[in-house]
Amino acid sequence: MEVIGSLLSYADGHRERTGRPFVTLSYAQSLDGCISARAGEPLALSGPESMRLTHSLRAHHDAILVGIGTVLSDDPHLNVRLVEGKNPQPVVLDSRLRIPLNAALLTTDSRRPWICTRENPDSERVRELEKLGARVMVLPSTSRGQVCLSSLLNRLGEMGINSLMAEGGARIITSLLLDRLADFVVLTIVPAFIGGMRAVSELGQSDPQRFVRVTNPRYERLGGDLILWGRLG
Ligand SMILES: NC(=O)c1ccc[n+]([C@@H]2O[C@H](COP(=O)([O-])OP(=O)(O)OC[C@H]3O[C@@H](n4cnc5c(N)ncnc54)[C@H](OP(=O)(O)O)[C@@H]3O)[C@@H](O)[C@H]2O)c1
Numbered sequence: 520m521e522v523i524g525s526l527l528s529y530a531d532g533h534r535e536r537t538g539r540p541f542v543t544l545s546y547a548q549s550l551d552g553c554i555s556a557r558a559g560e561p562l563a564l565s566g567p568e569s570m571r572l573t574h575s576l577r578a579h580h581d582a583i584l585v586g587i588g589t590v591l592s593d594d595p596h597l598n599v600r601l602v603e604g605k606n607p608q609p610v611v612l613d614s615r616l617r618i619p620l621n622a623a624l625l626t627t628d629s630r631r632p633w634i635c636t637r638e639n640p641d642s643e644r645v646r647e648l649e650k651l652g653a654r655v656m657v658l659p660s661t662s663r664g665q666v667c668l669s670s671l672l673n674r675l676g677e678m679g680i681n682s683l684m685a686e687g688g689a690r691i692i693t694s695l696l697l698d699r700l701a702d703f704v705v706l707t708i709v710p711a712f713i714g715g716m717r718a719v720s721e722l723g724q725s726d727p728q729r730f731v732r733v734t735n736p737r738y739e740r741l742g743g744d745l746i747l748w749g750r751l752g
Contacts, residue, residue: 520572520739522748523579526703529750530682533702539672540683542700544692544751545576547707547744548718554689556715561593568742569707571601573686576705578604580684582633582675586691587613590622597686598629606630607684610675612666612691616644616655625651635666668700692718696731701751704733708745 530541547564548554555562565573577583578599589595590611598606609624609632616636618625624632631652637660645655658674659667675683685695695701696719724730733749740746 520575520741520746521737522572522705522739522746523575525737525748526576526705527579529703534676534681537676539676540581540680541702542672542695543576543580543682543684543703543705544695544701545573545684545705545707546687546692546718547573547709549709549711549713549715551712551714552717552719553713553715554687554692554718555592556713558689558716559588559592562713562715564709565707566709566742566744569709569744569746572705572741572746573707574599574601575604576684577607578602580607580682581680582608582610582683584610584612584683584685584691586688587611587615587617588690589686589688590618590624592688594623596623596627596629608633608680610635610671610683612668612671614660614665616640616648618648618653620647620651625653635671637664637666665694668694668698672700687718689716689718689720693720693722697722699731699751701731703749704751705746705748707741708747710743710745 533541597609611634614637633654635656659670732752734752736749738747
């Protein structure tokens, strides 16, 4: 699909120019902008063709980012199973190191996660996670006590990560948009109304000039879903 070529052309040389990975925001939502029926519960939204596209997108990124909320509700593997390709490095935002020791990311064959937390983490918890092969990355925190995304991107850039795919959940999507840190978006739009947990909340903008926009958006039907993609301005 054309989306991959478009994304690769924008991502080319991005880290060299900015010091940060190229960030692709990619998730599945309903027509009313929901990513799950109820907060904290998984929902298989995408059709099989869109799921394959998601796996293909994963294979074209060096790393994949989710929040601890998604790990606790979905227990994801974040690997590439439906297409040929390399598994991206999982990165989890987890200020309080709440990731369960039996999480799939810590116990299955895939690459062990990098777990991003704030300063002064519980050293015993860090030891337990490192024993399971995880890497705990300590980063500055925001005024809300969460991991500073800007610092994370700088760190990942220093570590040689050229591209990062952010899959969610809602709080991570909202933070990335609020801080204007996503470079590209690939949305799977599922033609259904759910009335559940919204992907994006409270961006606090009423001036249309300041909305986060997709410049020159492209779209294509894939199976029963619609894929929309483009550069974020
Ligand atoms: N449809 C899709 O494509 C899709 C994809 C992914 C997830 N989901 C759904 O999304 C839901 C989970 O979303 P969620 O909002 O509850 O959880 P989330 O966005 O996955 O994780 C949010 C948590 O990450 C931590 N965090 C650390 N630094 C942060 C930062 N700078 N900004 C925001 N959060 C930060 C916070 O917990 P601490 O304060 O403890 O660090 C925060 O509560 C689930 O129902 C899941 O099924 C859907």
